[in-house]
Amino acid sequence: MKQILLVTDGCSNVGVSPVVAAAQAHAVGITVNVVGVVDQGDIAEFGTAEIEEIARAGGGLSRLTQTRQLSQTVQMLTRKTVVQTIQHAVQRELKHVLGASTIEELPPEKRGEVVRVIDDLSETSRLRVALLIDASASMKPKLHAVEEAIRDLALSLQSRQGGSEIAVFHFPGSAYGEDCKLDLDWTDNISGVHSLFPRLQMRGTTPTGPAILHVIDFYQKGDYGNRKNDETDGMMSDYVV
Amino acid sequence: MTTSFEWTLPRGTIIRGKWKQGSYRVDRLLGEGANGKVFLVERERERMLYALKIGSDTVDLQSEVNVLQSIARQKQKRSGGGSRTGAFLVDVDDFRGSDGKEHPFYVMRYIKGLTLGDYLVRNGKEWFPVVGFNLLGKLAELHEAGWTFGDLKVENVLVGDYGRPELVDYGGATAFGKGVRQFTEIYDRGYWNAGTRTADASYDLFSFAVLCLQLHESRRLAQLSAGLLPQTRTPDELAKLAATSAALKPFSGWLRKALYGEFANAREAAAAWQQWMHRAGTVPASAPAPRWMKGLFAVSAAVLATTIYWLLRSAP
Ligand SMILES: Nc1ncnc2c1ncn2[C@@H]1O[C@H](COP(=O)(O)OP(=O)(O)OP(=O)(O)O)[C@@H](O)[C@H]1O
Numbered sequence: 001m002k003q004i005l006l007v008t009d010g011c012s013n014v015g016v017s018p019v020v021a022a023a024q025a026h027a028v029g030i031t032v033n034v035v036g037v038v039d040q041g042d043i044a045e046f047g048t049a050e051i052e053e054i055a056r057a058g059g060g061l062s063r064l065t066q067t068r069q070l071s072q073t074v075q076m077l078t079r080k081t082v083v084q085t086i087q088h089a090v091q092r093e094l095k096h097v098l099g100a101s102t103i104e105e106l107p108p109e110k111r112g113e114v115v116r117v118i119d120d121l122s123e124t125s126r127l128r129v130a131l132l133i134d135a136s137a138s139m140k141p142k143l144h145a146v147e148e149a150i151r152d153l154a155l156s157l158q159s160r161q162g163g164s165e166i167a168v169f170h171f172p173g174s175a176y177g178e179d180c181k182l183d184l185d186w187t188d189n190i191s192g193v194h195s196l197f198p199r200l201q202m203r204g205t206t207p208t209g210p211a212i213l214h215v216i217d218f219y220q221k222g223d224y225g226n227r228k229n230d231e232t233d234g235m236m237s238d239y240v241v
Numbered sequence: 242m243t244t245s246f247e248w249t250l251p252r253g254t255i256i257r258g259k260w261k262q263g264s265y266r267v268d269r270l271l272g273e274g275a276n277g278k279v280f281l282v283e284r285e286r287e288r289m290l291y292a293l294k295i296g297s298d299t300v301d302l303q304s305e306v307n308v309l310q311s312i313a314r315q316k317q318k319r320s321g322g323g324s325r326t327g328a329f330l331v332d333v334d335d336f337r338g339s340d341g342k343e344h345p346f347y348v349m350r351y352i353k354g355l356t357l358g359d360y361l362v363r364n365g366k367e368w369f370p371v372v373g374f375n376l377l378g379k380l381a382e383l384h385e386a387g388w389t390f391g392d393l394k395v396e397n398v399l400v401g402d403y404g405r406p407e408l409v410d411y412g413g414a415t416a417f418g419k420g421v422r423q424f425t426e427i428y429d430r431g432y433w434n435a436g437t438r439t440a441d442a443s444y445d446l447f448s449f450a451v452l453c454l455q456l457h458e459s460r461r462l463a464q465l466s467a468g469l470l471p472q473t474r475t476p477d478e479l480a481k482l483a484a485t486s487a488a489l490k491p492f493s494g495w496l497r498k499a500l501y502g503e504f505a506n507a508r509e510a511a512a513a514w515q516q517w518m519h520r521a522g523t524v525p526a527s528a529p530a531p532r533w534m535k536g537l538f539a540v541s542a543a544v545l546a547t548t549i550y551w552l553l554r555s556a557p
Contacts, residue, residue: 071426079422087300104299104343107260108333112310115303123419148471155431159420159438 001085001127002030004215005074006054007146008134009037011047012208015179018050021212022058030219031085032058032212033077037142039067054208067142071149075156078129079122086121090114124162128186129153130215135170137202147196154190164188167218171211174201179210182218248340250280256293256346258334265293265348275423276301276412281351291331295346301412302345306333308388308414309349315386352407354399361456364404366488369456370518372404373449377514379408380445381507388414389440391421393448394428395455415440427451427466435476436502443502446510447476450499454479457488476500491517 004025012018022032036051048064055062060081065073091102094114100106103114131153133139133146150168157164165186173181183196190196250256254267265282268290272279277296284291296302309330332348354360361369376398383390390397391413400406413423421438428448430436435447454462461482469478483489483496495510495517497503504510 083300103303104335104345108303108306108335108345111299111303112307115300116307118300119304119307151471152431156420156422156438159431161419 001082001125002219003060003078003081003127003129004030004032004058004132004212005078005129006032006034006132006134006208006212007037007070007074007149008034008051008206008208009047009139009142010134010136010206011050012206014205014207014210016209016213018208018212019053019057021209021216022054025212025216026057026059028216028220030058030216031060031081033060033081034058034062035070035073035077036062036064037067037070037139037146038064039142067145070142070145071152074149074153078153078157082122082125082127083118086118086125090118090121123160126162127157127160127164128166128219129157129164130167130169130219132180132211132215133168133170133197134206134208135197135200135202136172136206137204140200140202143197143200150196151190158188166190168196169211169215169218170197170200171214172203172205172207174203179207180214186222248338249278250295255285256282256295256336258332258336258346259343260334261332263332263334263348265291267293274410274412276305282348284348290351291348292351293346293348295336295344297342297344299345302347303333305412306330306347308411309347312383312386312388312411312414315388316382319385352399352401352409354401354405354407356396357398357400357406357452358395358456360400360404366457368404370514372400372406373453374511374514374518375404376406377449377507377511379406380442380449381511383408383414384417384442384445384507387417389417389421389442389444390448391415391440391444392423392425392428393445393452394425395452398452417441424448427455427462430502433474433476433479434472435500442506443499443504446499446504446507447502449510450483450496451479453489453492453496454482454486458482458486461486491520 025032032054034051034055036048051062051064061077063073063077087103094100094103098106098110103111106114131150135143150166154166157166165188166184167182167186168184169180169182171180172178184190184193249270250267252267252269255264256267257264264285266285268281268283270278271281271292276298277294279292279294282291282293283289294302313328313330329350330347331350335343335345337343355363357372360372380390390408392410397408397410398406399409413421415421417440419440421440421444424438426432428451429438430444430447431438436443438444465478465482466474479500480497483493486493489496495513498513499510504513
């Protein structure tokens, strides 16, 4: 399973629309979740609408949160999306196997079996989360909370049974014209990493759309050569005999 | 949250299950949380009281039901059938609300009692050692069935007569070896950099130790967690707090072991607790402090206040 988790506090203002970029991610099997960090109600209504739309286009979820709830929100979104992705895959199979199209249609006894499968797969399937952090000037005071949330997410993922990896990006990059910069390549353990965002130069622009495209590219480069990687297809076959 | 729902069920509402037609009359709201609302209900005809939990996310609620069923099966296997107290989980069904939507619900035994914090306020802190011991017994039972409770905290322990505790909210219960998904930061081993979130016996014992601190030193615990940076949160800090607490003095050795994950399992932890429990009983805990000690306390309280002031000021 592949996710992008965008953490931002405002509107994109350069380049391709982030909604279009999120739709592209979704089209290639990457789910996009969005967390809007609002501290003094400082996100414009327009920003809120954009956040929701990015998540909808990306097949994911969005939440507004205060800095001190950031860790919890990040984990909740990640987990909900894992369950949802699996639920959709399971639901597809439900049609042939049980003749029902939703879990709610099943009587409670049968539901129990299906949910057990969903829970199992949520725990054991392989998961990659690319964290994409808005590092425009207004995010500066929030970055240490962001770093803490990332470390906390890493700890939870490490405690899963299935393999999990994270990567971290921020945008805009420090170099002129650079939309997005990789801070941490895929890893399953960040306890050795001292500081995720050392000496960041905060700049004014917010190229959210281009940054999402950059991360999609990164995912696809990594996938090159191991195409047979769609874990959600036919995963019920292990269970349904 | 998409899972919360705004409506409530007024007293007298009849909840009838769609599949099995079990029928319950609502008495009052018992509590609510992230996954739904819990009502006190009376089963029609039978006139017995139950707790009914109703949610809006079928998968989440069913997942909780699965845990309860699996624990019940494993306990039954161990005890060779026939349980002492009767089933905890009574019914699982769907209900069509006045909003026209269907909501999943399950019915469980009603636990009459106060949350642990309220219980000790009402009945006195001298109940703490025995309630703690009984609670460790509950955890041991659960662990022996292969489960970690996960979200152990003051609010999730209801205490009935004579200090008999029951755990409520199995939404955090996790099979050993899997990742704990529902937890409360301050009780969480990971939050204190004391280990992973992989479910095992020590995970609950760690939360149990924090629960003791929460009961006796809630202010200092809150100040501690607010004053530390994420990297400086360590079990050492909690152990220090335990060691300097007058109320927890007899248990500070025990707490240390729980915080560092040094108990092999909850039975061993309960046995160690029992030893301290008897010793705690022989110390007249409520004896008035001599005057000089009060003076000393005033001084150290002032020092503490200054330290906290500086901590808060220098925190980013
Ligand atoms: N069997 C029961 N008997 C009596 N009271 C109960 C019972 N189950 C739950 N309650 C009460 O209802 C409250 C909420 O229940 P519960 O914690 O299961 O909900 P939740 O949505 O899972 O909450 P949380 O957000 O804490 O996970 C409990 O704190 C408790 O006070």
